[in-house]
Amino acid sequence: MAVFTAVGLGDLTQWIKQFPLGNAVALKGIASGIENSNFFLTTERGEYVLTIFENLGFDQLPFYLKLMRHLAERGIPVPAPVANDQGELVVALHGKPASIVSKLEGSSQMAPQPAHCAAVGAMLARMHLAGRDFPMEQPNLRGLGWWNETTPKVLPFLTAANDHLLRAEMHFQEAFAGSAHYCALPHGPVHADLFRNNVMFVGTRLTGFFDFYFAGCDTWLFDVAVTLNDWCIDLDTGVIDQARARAMLDAYHAERPFTEDERASWQQMLRAAALRFWLSRLYDLHLPREAELLTPHDPSHFERILRERIATPAPELFHG
Ligand SMILES: Nc1ncnc2c1ncn2[C@@H]1O[C@H](COP(=O)(O)OP(=O)(O)O)[C@@H](O)[C@H]1O
Numbered sequence: 001m002a003v004f005t006a007v008g009l010g011d012l013t014q015w016i017k018q019f020p021l022g023n024a025v026a027l028k029g030i031a032s033g034i035e036n037s038n039f040f041l042t043t044e045r046g047e048y049v050l051t052i053f054e055n056l057g058f059d060q061l062p063f064y065l066k067l068m069r070h071l072a073e074r075g076i077p078v079p080a081p082v083a084n085d086q087g088e089l090v091v092a093l094h095g096k097p098a099s100i101v102s103k104l105e106g107s108s109q110m111a112p113q114p115a116h117c118a119a120v121g122a123m124l125a126r127m128h129l130a131g132r133d134f135p136m137e138q139p140n141l142r143g144l145g146w147w148n149e150t151t152p153k154v155l156p157f158l159t160a161a162n163d164h165l166l167r168a169e170m171h172f173q174e175a176f177a178g179s180a181h182y183c184a185l186p187h188g189p190v191h192a193d194l195f196r197n198n199v200m201f202v203g204t205r206l207t208g209f210f211d212f213y214f215a216g217c218d219t220w221l222f223d224v225a226v227t228l229n230d231w232c233i234d235l236d237t238g239v240i241d242q243a244r245a246r247a248m249l250d251a252y253h254a255e256r257p258f259t260e261d262e263r264a265s266w267q268q269m270l271r272a273a274a275l276r277f278w279l280s281r282l283y284d285l286h287l288p289r290e291a292e293l294l295t296p297h298d299p300s301h302f303e304r305i306l307r308e309r310i311a312t313p314a315p316e317l318f319h320g
């Protein structure tokens with residue numbers, strides 16, 4: 001159950017009038033999701049998703065919603081936020097920030113084939129390019145600074161072997177972040193959490209990216225690494241599936257060619273992307289906040305991926 005704030009159709013009768021959507025005619029809570037209260041909302045104008053944000057505040061939300069609007073206006077299939085009569089994308093509902101976005105068609109593809117991975121790679125590259133002229137700046141709030149803050153908080157819960165792994169990897173990533181190759185990486189707005197459950201498909205047709213609430217400005221390669229570490233692996237072992245990885249990387253490269261600095265940074269970035277989710281899962285498991293993570297994700301999944309990325313050479317980022 002992921003409706004933390006109860007809302008009924010009656011609550012929307014007056015509230016919805018500030019939006020150019022006509023009357024609300026149906027509202028249904030969405031059971032999946034772990035962070036916010038989400039509802040499918042039908043109005044006289046169509047199908048939408050109403051989200052009440054349980055953890056993010058009014059100050060933080062404009063970055064995410066304006067980024068989604070920016071991308072939608074440039075033809076990237078992402079939920080388009082609906083502005084109210086004051087031009088606001090975030091408005092209060094039951095005292096919490098809320099927004100209405102367009103509903104994407106399709107469903108998540110949890111057993112992707114190379115064709116799905118190619119579609120995700122191509123769209124990710126198009127999304128990066130479309131974000132180049134987005135004027136707002138917000139760092140990736142789950143970047144190196146957060147890793148440095150979080151590491152000492154989770155270390156007391158770790159085995160000796162994992163304590164060693166985390167300290168050693170943090171050391172390695174600090175050095176990587178200071179390298180000349182890293183400093184030359186192309187960057188801009190990134191999704192930063194483009195897992196299988198955050199993309200919609202109808203068959204092999206990609207119909208949308210959603211859940212932009214970890215987005216921020218970071219290297220594009222980090223986004224590729226996060227995405228590949230979820231879409232192109234054997235989930236039991238963390239080992240990269242070569243066919244799916246090749247399909248994703250080649251499709252990305254065809255839309256936005258990778259650079260030599262990215263090639264030189266690829267293995268390190270796959271490790272960084274694994275570390276990021278190992279750390280957040282450790283944090284959420286051992287130091288949970290209220291109204292979050294009803295069932296914490298398993299940190300050992302990303303510990304396994306990190307060990308695997310350290311031990312095994314990465315597939316070539318691009319040929320030639
Ligand atoms: N714009 C959208 N269009 C269609 N379905 C959506 C949309 N946004 C969310 N959903 C549905 O709601 C579910 C929960 O959304 P999600 O963003 O993952 O929630 P949370 O932020 O709470 O984790 C998704 O799995 C998806 O099925």
Ligand SMILES: N[C@@H](CCOP(=O)(O)O)C(=O)O
Pocket residue numbers: 033034035193195197198211277280281297
């Ligand atoms: N993808 C992250 C958790 C974020 O959850 P989401 O439902 O908001 O995508 C993980 O797997 O740790």
